[in-house]
Amino acid sequence: MSRTSGAHTRNTQLCVLLQSDVCLLHVSFPCFYSHQTSEFTLLVSNLNHAVQSGSLVVPQVVLSAFQQHKEVKLKSSPADLVTETDQRVEKILISAIRNRYPQHRFIGEESVAAGERLELTDSPTWIIDPIDGTVNFVHRFPFVAISIAFTFNKQIQFGIVYSCVEDKLFYAQRGGGAFLNGEPLYVSGQQDISRCVVVTEIGAERDDVALSTTTSNICRLLKLPVHGVRALGTAAVDMCQVATGGADAYYHIGMHCWDIAASAIIVQEAGGVVMDTDGSEFDMMSRRVIAASSATVADRIAQVIQAFPCCRDDEDNCRCGATGVN
């Protein structure tokens, strides 16, 4: 599968700095990019180097906390957890980025939980999940990811998912392809649903309607049949399995924009498709997604699964607050 090799010129240079004493990365753009001269390529090689040398602070914060006992609070349900590390990591990231780019905006999971308004505008916006897979993190189940997406004019420009315990850095830039630790990623290209491995999550909802819908969706898919259904506990890492070709599709109802914004562009740049669960265009605020190796498979899944009612991320009265209940 060939990569887009033409250059897309935008207003400013993509420039990525890694300041190992502060933050995972600082990025400014939109950008001029081609594979030979792109500063995004520089970004990636810097990121890889920093990951290898262990100089990235944010993953260090996550990994050292991974082995410790964690104080856990509940958010919207008994299965919707948050820890002090989630909050700390998000503050580090936002602070470092804001320091360099004071005009940029943020949609961060824990900021929103603390009452910040969730609104996607045309402004350069960072969409951050400091720890995707908080339940995994609490249990030391080894799939925990930092997810960072950047949008401009409401369009995702690039995404980074760092699966910390596995030490896997997934990333993609619009028009520039998708990569894992420097190697290009391609979806499986599978068109036949009966040969698919599908990844999904049960999610944090535990009310009867959501559970009935969720389990009956998986049941219907299995009976098609599909080859199998898998669940790793983090939407970001699940979706990256589609980008690697290791899975053929992912779907989820009830996750949030910060869970999937980065991996959505990673899947697309690996040649896959993303769409809403009803088959309509992908809308990252809708809290529904299908990511697949092909439109055929995505459409087939859309025919089979049903969504339970879920308020949009950008609806004013839809919040997952930290309730402090333990």
Add this chain to the structure above:
Amino acid sequence: MADQWQSSMDHAVAIARRAGEVVREALLDDRAVMTKSSSVDLVTQTDQKVEQLIIQSVKEKFPTHRFIGEESVAAGESCVLTDCPTWIIDPIDGTTNFVHAFPFVAVSIGFSVNKQVEFGVVYSCLEDKMFTARRGKGAFCNGQPLEVSEQKDIQQSIVATEFGSSRAPEAVDRIFCSLKNVLSIPVHGLRGAGTAAINMCLVASGCVEAYYEIGIHVWDVAAGSLIVCEAGGVLMDVEGGEVDLMSRRIIAANSRTIAERLVREIAPFRPPRDDAPPPN
């Protein structure tokens, strides 16, 4: 006192590692897929090749030992466990994952004497994690000791399970009934890596509190069963009685408390036993 099965165990670890290399190399090629009991019960030439590799190597060193191997049984060999030293082999646990290059694929070798598992080796070859246990001597991953989670509250637990390769409507409906019941407890979450052996090692590692499944085979769980026990965990049948590795049903948990709680939620059914005589 010297351990009379130490050399067998050392051999199991070495051959599992070698088998893992074969699996990793095969992942670089196309993997032609065949089916067994259903359109989603997959097998490849690599499964068969790896099983032969293991069995041949064992026969050379331990000519009196016996075998129960997944692909040998599929080819018609007996699946009856005797008192003889017996190697219980799943050459690739997670064949569906292997076919798709989904990153969890294990070589599983359990060794039983007098129908009791004496050691277990599970090599998660894409993660390069070697899980081992020797009866009475603990469980390890890459040399580090393993301990199950201390969590006794089911509502703070993660449970691993799989949907299996049966697509028979009765089986699927029971599996989903159990799934919904367990989720409704509620539990923190449900996970499925796609291989029973690795799911059991996740219990032993303390990452999940329990794993349950109906429909697995003895070769999927023989090694993992000892690894869980030696990490401090327990095994139980899905209806609460003693586990029977030939029954194709298992709960592996960090504690009796968690296991017994799951028993209340699982909708049981009885697949044909592994040691049942083949139908005429």
